[in-house]
Amino acid sequence: MNNAKLEHVNITVSDPQRSAALLRDLFGWHIRWEGPSILGGHTIHIGTDDCYIALYTNPDVRTADPTFNKGEPLNHIGITVDDLDAVEAKVIAAGLEPFNHGDYEPGRRFYFFDWNGIEWEVVSYG
Template sequence: MTNGKLEHVNITVSDPQRSAALLRDLFGWHIRWEGPSMSDGHTIHIGTDDDYIALYTNQEVRADDPMFNKGEPMNHIGVTVDDLDAVEAKVIAAGLEPFNHGDYAPGRRFYFFDWNGIEWEVVSYN
């Protein structure tokens, strides 16, 4: 039997520097790699030593493009944290709006949309 482990998720964003700064601030992640990528684009890999989010953009990506609306089939990206309240305060300080708070077994959680319409779920099992 082979056990798989998620290594990364690749998402398109309008401003990878801004998105990377938010993820670094919220989750304590670091930039693992940054450089040119396909279609004359630019990518930042941000995460831990074991896994990461790839933030991709190119000159055709615009924040006002309808392709950035929350879409199918991806619903959200979930991240676990130790201190849910501290992360929520940082989300608010970034000008983003937490919603759909849930305090139920086995943990507490909230959601927010980033500037690209990507939905994030932040959950704590502490």
């Protein structure tokens, strides 16, 4: 059997500092690395010691302040948390709108779009 696990996901955002601050606040993550990247860009790796999300931008993206369409090609990023209600309150405090709440076996969830139109699913199995 292969012990493969997801190490990171790399997404393009218009403002990696703003996105990193949101993920730090919502999930308690820390910045693992930050620095220059391809095409004159800048990347922040934020997550845990075991996995992270790379938040990438470059001058073209930064000036366009893009909103990406759901499903082109990413549908959503799912994150598990212990306290779903506390995270939802932080999403609202950030000026973002939770939607599609659901209770299902074995847990509860909601979704929200960030400032770039990236959809996040927040799930609690507790």
